[in-house]
Amino acid sequence: MLKLSHDPFLCITTLILITFFLFSHETEARLHHHKDRDNPNPKPEPNLDDPSQSPSPTQEPDHEVVYNVRNYGAVGDGVTDDTDSFKTAWDSACANDNNNNTFSVLLVPYGFTFMIHSTIFTGPCRSYQYFQVDGTIVPRDGPESWPSGSNKRQYWLVFYRINGMALKGSGVIDGRGKNWWDLPCKPHQNVNKTPVSGSCESPTALRFFGSSNVTVEGLSIKNSPQVHLKLDGCRLVHINSLRITSPPLSPNTDGIHIENSNSVEIYSSVISNGDDCVSIGSGSYDIDMRNLTCGPGGHGISIGSLGNQNSRACVSNVTVRDSIIKFSDNGVRIKTWQGGSGSVSGVTFDNIHVDTVRNPIIIDQYYCTTTKCANKTSAVFVYDIVYQSIKGTYDIRSPPMHFGCSNSVPCTNITISDIELLPSKGEIGMDPFCWNAYGIVDEFSVPSISCLKSNLSTSMLSSLSGKCGSL
Numbered sequence: 187m188l189k190l191s192h193d194p195f196l197c198i199t200t201l202i203l204i205t206f207f208l209f210s211h212e213t214e215a216r217l218h219h220h221k222d223r224d225n226p227n228p229k230p231e232p233n234l235d236d237p238s239q240s241p242s243p244t245q246e247p248d249h250e251v252v253y254n255v256r257n258y259g260a261v262g263d264g265v266t267d268d269t270d271s272f273k274t275a276w277d278s279a280c281a282n283d284n285n286n287n288t289f290s291v292l293l294v295p296y297g298f299t300f301m302i303h304s305t306i307f308t309g310p311c312r313s314y315q316y317f318q319v320d321g322t323i324v325p326r327d328g329p330e331s332w333p334s335g336s337n338k339r340q341y342w343l344v345f346y347r348i349n350g351m352a353l354k355g356s357g358v359i360d361g362r363g364k365n366w367w368d369l370p371c372k373p374h375q376n377v378n379k380t381p382v383s384g385s386c387e388s389p390t391a392l393r394f395f396g397s398s399n400v401t402v403e404g405l406s407i408k409n410s411p412q413v414h415l416k417l418d419g420c421r422l423v424h425i426n427s428l429r430i431t432s433p434p435l436s437p438n439t440d441g442i443h444i445e446n447s448n449s450v451e452i453y454s455s456v457i458s459n460g461d462d463c464v465s466i467g468s469g470s471y472d473i474d475m476r477n478l479t480c481g482p483g484g485h486g487i488s489i490g491s492l493g494n495q496n497s498r499a500c501v502s503n504v505t506v507r508d509s510i511i512k513f514s515d516n517g518v519r520i521k522t523w524q525g526g527s528g529s530v531s532g533v534t535f536d537n538i539h540v541d542t543v544r545n546p547i548i549i550d551q552y553y554c555t556t557t558k559c560a561n562k563t564s565a566v567f568v569y570d571i572v573y574q575s576i577k578g579t580y581d582i583r584s585p586p587m588h589f590g591c592s593n594s595v596p597c598t599n600i601t602i603s604d605i606e607l608l609p610s611k612g613e614i615g616m617d618p619f620c621w622n623a624y625g626i627v628d629e630f631s632v633p634s635i636s637c638l639k640s641n642l643s644t645s646m647l648s649s650l651s652g653k654c655g656s657l
Contacts, residue, residue: 250316253279254293255300262298264324269302280311289314294357296320304333304341304389309348309397319357319405325389328365332389339387342411345394352401359407361391363436366411372437388412388438398422408432413440414459420447428455434483436460441484448472455479462488463511468499468528478509486516486543489533491553493526493566500654503532512541519545520571521553524592525562529654531570540578542610547573548588549597549623565592571625574603579610586616587635589623598642600625606632 253275256262260271279290290313294300299322309315325342326332332339342361345351366372371386391410394400396419406429407414414430417423430441441457444450445467454477457463463480466473466489480486487506492499499522511517518535540546551565568591580586586607591597600623609615620637627635 250289250291251279251282252291252293254295256295256298260298260300262295262300262321264299264301264322266301267303268300269305272300272302273305273307276307279315280307280309282311282313289316291316291318294319294321294323294355296357298322299324301326302343304339306344306346307348308346309351311348311350313350315348315351317351317353319353319355319359322358322360324360324362327362329369329388330365340389341393342389343392345397345400348394348397348400350399351397352403353405354401354403355405357405359391359405361389361408361410361414363388363409363411363432363439367433367436367439390414390416390443392416393418394420394423396420400424401426403427405429406431409436410439412438413443415441416443416445417447417450418445421449423447423450425450425452426454428457430455430457430459432459434458434460440465441480443467444470444473446470450474451476453477457484458482459484461485463514464488465490466501466504468492468497468501470504471500471502473504475504475506476508478506480509480511480514481541482513484514486511486514486519486545488516488519488521489530490519490521491523492521492530493523493528495523496525496527496562496564499526499528499530499566501530501533502654505534505536506538507534507536509537510539510541511543511546513543515544516548517543517546517576518548518573520549520568522551522566522568523553524551524559525564526566527564529567529569531568531654533570534572534574535576536572536574538576538578540576540580540607542579542581544581545584545588546578546580546586546607547576547605548590550588550590551592551595551597552590561593563594565595567595568597570599571597572601572603573605574601575605577604577606578608580607582609582611582613582616584616585619586633587618589618589620589638591622593622596622596624596639596642598624600638601628602626602631602635602638603628604631605635608632 255271255275258271258275260268275292279292282290301324303326366388388411390413393416398421401424403426408431432439437460439460440462441459442464446469448471450473452475456479458481462485464487489501517540520530589597615633618635618637623638624641625638
């Protein structure tokens with residue numbers, strides 16, 4: 187047994203030393219409570235197809251293990267290539283074992299600009315990953331400095347097979363897209379639509395591919411060479427409080443593009459760009475969007491384009507609520523190519539405010555990007571579409587509501603309720619346009635809409651081909 191001296195000063199000193207030793211030992215143990223790289227029996231990789239094995243951020247971790255890219259050799263001067271440092275930091279964070287309830291944090295610190303080239307961050311990882319961007323990330327500047335491989339020209343930052351991750355922070359992902367937009371093959375440069383030699387591929391800034399249980403929050407993403415953020419083959423994705431910006435004439439710079447993905451939430455974000463604010467491609471379902479601000483600029487919120495080159499396309503259960511679209515070419519749009527098959531169904535646009543929008547409400551089943559698109563009999567079937575409480579002003583170059591549906595596959599079960607759309611400058615308004623569109627008007631709307639036909643009978647509906655059914 188430890189015997190303490192009767193001297194009060196020595197007693198107090200001894201107790202302080204013992205307390206300090208115990209505290210230091212405990213702290214050191216916690217800070218080193220992560221994966222032993224020499225462990226001969228590593229933990230099996232989680233199964234991406236089993237949500238029960240997903241690393242989760244909901245439980246309270248014992249502590250976080252921080253992997254600062256600066257500690258892995260990243261310079262952060264905006265000129266030095268920091269790619270290898272980012273990859274090494276990612277690999278270390280991804281290998282951190284979650285046995286001891288720790289989360290990995292890859293930190294991109296504030297006050298630095300890191301230049302990294304086309305990169306794939308691959309999973310699955312052993313613990314939930316926080317990719318914390320508080321500084322700025324930029325790519326090489328323009329096509330001449332980009333890697334020559336075709337795949338590397340399609341994407342810049344790719345997260346592949348990640349099962350449990352949050353990409354967040356107060357920093358900036360800057361795609362430096364101007365030199366890509368100015369390629370002679372781009373639409374605003376090639377106004378005559380004549381063929382232009384040379385590659386026209388431009389990279390998407392940020393792509394999640396084959397991933398699940400993903401959060402993207404708080405970042406600014408700007409000036410992407412092409413699409414800013416793309417989800418492909420993903421599920422359980424939560425996007426919140428993003429700011430996405432690029433000039434109004436920047437070509438093909440969709441804010442967020444979704445395809446082959448489900449259970450996606452996009453909330454409280456601001457997107458001002460040169461193409462669709464949000465675009466939803468084939469294979470997508472259970473998409474919920476709320477509190478978005480789109481514009482000025484861009485093409486609004488779009489489902490499509492679908493059915494290009496006679497393809498089959500399926501989209502269902504999409505909701506857009508409580509959002510603002512301003513100074514854009516379109517408000518809420520469904521666009522399909524002739525010759526496609528499949529269906530768009532279960533779509534609700536509710537409580538949308540539009541400000542000086544050219545086409546506030548539009549279904550376009552004759553979508554075409556050239557001057558030579560032949561008429562075809564097959565089409566993507568559009569049905570069960572609800573437009574409710576859409577109000578504001580429109581540019582009278584186009585009708586406030588445009589339902590241009592296929593001759594052979596009509597749009598059906600369209601519901602119009604509580605619409606109030608007025609000319610933006612007080613001119614005489616235009617009447618809605620309908621072509622082979624069936625539906626009902628539940629409440630009085632402005633302008634009045636009488637061009638919708640009564641809904642088709644059940645037997646006629648069942649004869650229509652191309653429905654996707656349950657996805």
